[in-house]
Amino acid sequence: MPCKNQLSKMKKFKSLQYIISALLLSVSLWSCQESENPDLNETGEMIVKFDNYVGNRPLVLDPTGSTNYRYTLPNGQEFNITRFGYYISHIKLEGPNGEVFVDPMLASAAEIKGYYRVDQSDPSTFEIRLKDIPAGQYNKISFNLGVKEDGIVEGAVAGILDRAAGGWFWNWNSGFIHYMFEGHSPASERVQGELRNRIRLHLGGWKNISPTDGTPQRFFDNNVTISLPFDATVRVNKTMRPSPHIHMDALQVIGQANFAIDNNIHTPLEGRPFAQRLSDAFVVDHTHQ
Amino acid sequence: MIEIKNKKGGWILWSTSLFFILLIIGCSQAPEAPVLDRYQFEKPSHFPEPTYTFRNNQVHEKGFKLGRRLFNDPTLSRDGSVSCSSCHLQSHAFADTWLHPMSIGVDGREGKRNAPPLLNLAFHKEFFWDGGVTHLDFTPILAFENEVEMDIEFPEVVARIQRHPEYPRLFKEAFDVDEVTGPFVLHALSQFMLLMVSADSKYDRYIKGDSKALTSLELDGLKLFRQHCESCHQEPLFTDLSYRNNGAQRTITDFGREIVTERMQDRGKFKVPSLRNIEVTSPYMHNARFETLRQVLDHYTDGVTEQVTIDPKVFANGKPVIVLSSDEKEKIIAFLKTLTDPGFLSNPIFFNTND
CATH class of the missing domain: 1.20.5 (Single alpha-helices involved in coiled-coils or other helix-helix interfaces)
Structure with missing residues (x-):
């Protein structure tokens, strides 16, 4: 048994x-x-670096009220910059073999995704770290300069779009300041409270309303899609994390403006000519593989 | 005839009657009000779909009550003197009293436009007289930051709430957040405002089938209203949500809608206000020009003059479009008073209490 x-x-x-x-x-x-098939799910990262310039000189902030004028417009007007930055969203990468990466977007009260702000007073914002990019080759980046309708119609949302957390938000004409440029110029007689010789260029506007009664368009969408080819094709994978460096030249955005007159821009229509020059201000200067 | 005497029979009778009682209770409640949650947003059956983004901010009791407390809290103004409720009083459909044609902000500063009533906001897409604010969530930011209202930067409002002995706990309970941030402050205030639904006036009862809700005088008024006023003050919201110049300014000094659209075609235009509870929201127009409804109707028939952007529905061919006899005006006014919603004006859920 x-x-x-x-x-x-x-x-x-x-x-x-x-x-x-x-x-x-x-x-x-x-x-x-x-x-x-290791490539199917392999992802990597890319760090997009923004370097801001005034002409060929690095953009440096001066304290508000400063009379130290570092820069000069083509028309000879001197100026400095006391606050500077811009919103970036809807980033997309493309490659020569059909690779596509679309940075996910989310706008809610608890969190936001895909919205970035390059703020000259905070160097940690100069680099945008893109994650979960499918491994492959890439040679082009595009992004939206500004905050589109999708960042506004959801109502109050978090992070850099939260007015309470320093979001650049227009309270009287709902929308975000896409591109912020503040400083002083002896050419400007604009006074803002205690501050003299003020320049404030706040570029915003996110909708075009075209009436059917034949009257002109109301509101102006000043969001701009910026598409930039890389100087070289880069490879993204588990170990390779390339970094395109984008140069932004504020002089391109100011264009032929005259700080004696164009020193107080706060509405979509006033900002329109500046916004139309935005795409000329950005270029991929070089890429680190 | 069946006589039930034994225990078993008694049980049968008991259970059967219980069954029918439950059935009756169930039946009588089901069609009218399935679950009575006073803090839930319910679209009135005769209203259009709401436009508010409820997908991001569903109204619930704790959020609503938190919003109510914020709405009534004067410490959220620069010098602690003014709350939202200072200028938006429930008894006046959340407009200001007639004593303040222009509302009084901090330091006794006088506003530039008449404080509008707050009601049925879930159905609006744009806010304030010029419609510059495009989402209900954003409306408090402008009231906080406006120097003639509460004159406080919104970041400071949120900082004060963060330092408050009770608010952080209440936000945790309402929204499950460890830190109070701007969007949740705005969501709480929106929740409070979203329940300001006014849809139970005598007019509404008439529309929903109670043919006796309106008197014959009021019905005459409704007929005249539909003939002369409806094209702008569309039922059931009593506004078509458009912007128009009705000649309220003798000379245009406040550019109104033009300020936000940046087109002179919109000069002196203001949002068509709802007429619900109009009986208790005097004075009228963005500039508080008229104290009585009769003065308003007299303006439309006799006071409107040629202006660059005057609305063709009120002035055309060199004269006012609307023609009404004195009798007809009284009938229209009688009808307008049927838009008063006593249940809304005295609903205790809006009372200033910390319960």
Whole structure:
């Protein structure tokens, strides 16, 4: 009896062994299948760096009220910059072999995704880290300069779009200041409270309303899509994290403006000529593989 | 005849009657009000779909009550003197009293436009007289930051709430957030304002089938209203949400809608106000020019003059479009008073209490 019992136990044990090995085999086969196509799920990162310039000189902030005028317009007017930055959203990468990466967007009260703000007073904002990019080659980046309708119609949202957290938000004409330029110029006689020689260029506007009664358009959408080819094709994978460096030249945005007159821009229509020059201000200067 | 005497029979009778009682209760409640949650947004059956983004901010009791407390809290103005409720009083459909044709902000500063009533805001897409604010959530920011209203930067409002002994706990309970941030402050205030639904006036009862809700005088008024006023004050909201110059300014000094659209075609235009609860929201127009409804109707028939952007529905061919006899005006006014919603004006859920 004990012998028989042992036998049956052994039999059971053997069948258990079979089951386990079959399971292990299928699991390993299944995992093999996974590793046969490593590229399918491999992702990597890219760091997009923004370097701001005034002409060929790095953009440096001066304290509000400063009379140290570092820069000069083509018309000879001197100026400095006391606050500067811009919103970036809807980033997209494209590659020569059909690679596409679209940075996910989300706007809610608890969190936002895909909205960035390059703020000259905070160097940590000069680099945008893109994650979960499918491994592959890339040679083009495009993004929206500003905050489009999708960042406004959801109502109150978090992060850099939260007015309470310093979001650049127009309270009287709902929308965000896409591109912020503040400073002083002796050419400007504009006074803002205690501050003299003020220049404030706040570029915003996110909708075009075209009436059907033949009267002119109301409101102006000053969002601008900026598409920039890289100077070289870069490779993204688990270990390679390339970094395109984008140069932004504020002089291009100011264009032929005259700070004696154009020193207080706060509405979509006033900002329109400046916004139309935005895409000329950005260029991919170089790329680190 | 069946006589039930034994225990078993008694049980049958008991359970059967219970069944029918439950059935009756169930039946009588089901069609009218399935679950009575006073803090839930319910679209009135005769209203259009709301435009508010409820997907991001569903109204619930804790959020509503938190919003109510913020709405009544004067410490959220620069010098602690003015709350939202200072200029938006429930008894006046959340407009200001007639004593303040222009509302009084901090330091006794006088506003530039008449404080509008707050009602049925879930159905509006643009806010304030010029419609510059495009989402209900954003409306408090302008009231906080306007120097003639509460004159406080919104970041400072949120900082004060963060430092408050009770608010952080209430935000945690209402929104499950560890830190009070701007969007949740705005969501709480929106929740409070979203329940300001006025849809139970005598007019509404008439529309929903109670043919006796309106007197024959009021019905005459409704007929005249539909003939002369409806094209702008569209039912059931009693506004078509458009912007028009009705000649309220003798000379245009407040550019109104033009300030936000930046087109002179919109000079002196203001949002067509709802007429619900109009009986208790005197004075009228953005500039509080008229104290009585009769003065308003007299303006439309006799006071409107040629202006660059005057609305063709009130002035055309060199004269006012609307022609009404004195009798007809009284009938229209009688009808307008049927838009008063006593249940809304005295609904205790809006009372200033910290319960």
